[in-house]
Amino acid sequence: MRKGLIFAALLLPSCLPTETGSVVIGSSQSASAPPSESSASPFSLPVITHPETMLVRAERLLTQASPSGESERIREILWADGQGAFRLDVDAFSAYASGPLNPPPPLLVASYRDRQRYLIRFRDIRLGLPEIVHKNWVWETLPETYALAGVACTQHRATSRHGFGTVTLQVNPANSVLMGWEILDGRGELIRRLETTTLDFNPDVSSIVWSSAVAAERDWEEGDEALLGVTPLQARYLPPGFEFTSERLVEASQSLSGVPDIHFQVSSDGLLPLIIAQHQAQNASGGGAPGEIETARWSRYGGIQVVEGQIAGRQAYLVSTLEPDELLAVFGSLLP
Structure with missing residues (x-):
């Protein structure tokens, strides 16, 4: 790799x-502001x-x-x-x-x-x-x-x-x-x-260096394919109960030398997330045939399970807590 x-x-x-x-998953109920009548659901969950x-x-x-x-x-x-x-x-x-x-x-x-x-x-x-x-x-x-x-x-x-x-x-x-x-x-x-x-609940945080994103990100917009360099692959399969909830663009090329912009989608079943991220393969030679999986591997980084590989000239990554067989099934369904 x-x-x-x-x-x-x-x-x-x-x-x-x-x-x-x-548009982002996991909109948990607020402990300070209960849902309004217009947004009330017939189903209830505990406030967390x-x-x-x-x-x-x-x-x-x-x-x-x-x-x-x-x-x-x-x-x-x-x-x-x-x-x-x-x-x-x-x-x-x-x-x-x-x-x-x-x-x-x-x-x-x-x-x-x-x-x-x-x-x-x-x-x-x-x-x-x-x-x-x-x-x-x-x-x-x-x-x-x-x-x-x-x-x-x-x-x-x-x-x-x-x-x-x-x-x-x-x-x-x-x-x-x-x-x-x-x-x-x-x-x-x-x-x-x-x-x-x-x-x-009363720590001294005066010397803490807080986490920050290393690149800007925003909602995906029509025409962003030109920035990405490719049209994003579409998943023809999602695990049962999963639905896409957001689509974003990480503008990595603006702040990180040699790193391309990244398209990512988030899907969820209400509790477990699944992220599909992709960018133009940096060594693509002709782009590969539609649906052709050129390389693929599964790995785990610090509690994150990842399937990554090349499909038709795109470098794709699946990130989730789901078991590897589900991630591989989704990965195999990615098509232009």
Whole structure:
């Protein structure tokens, strides 16, 4: 894999938006402003406040299945100023489900530095529109509480109607803060679990360098194919329950030498996101035949699963928490 293409793959998550809005997935209900009557839904979901929207320092333990079959653990530190700025760092790591945590390897540190915006916006669980969530997930509130950072948290569990497993949320009943979550696959095996271990709602953030996008991005507009250099491929298959919710252009060429502009679409089933990103292949020789997959590979970067490869002169990337077989199915359906 060429250095430039690897860099583009690593660049994408750091460029992704973190603002919610009408065209971006995960428009979770606000803890301070209930829905108006005109936007009220016959379906309901619990109010959830994400910690990155508050003044906070939070230590969190991420446990996830590793390619070796072990459950690796990562201790994260989340900083936020309550005004929209945040920073997410990796503090410690273990390749095993138990035992001591050790200093993180340099590649993992770099992974968090480059992908913290993705990890906050798309890896961490966010609720979509209630009607979409209820269409694709069976929702229930469990009778048992779950202790995190000294708080007896309320547990909400969503079970996929399409066999994608379960998502469980742990929420502080006093202030609606999301304290933890767990994703299990359709076999009941752990994909990823995040648990808050300590919280400080009055941290000193005066010396924190906040995360920022490395390139500008905006809504995709008619005629942007000229900037991209190619017409974006279209997915002929999406996993059951998934719908496209936004289409954007990362204007990477304006701020990063040698990096092309990137087109990306976001789809969701109300809880799990799937991103399709693409740009003109920098070594394309004739563009390839329509639908021809020239190269493809699957990999995982710091909790992000990626399928990437060349199709008909485009370099395409699929990014999601879904299992690799679903990502490969979507990748194989990309056509001009």
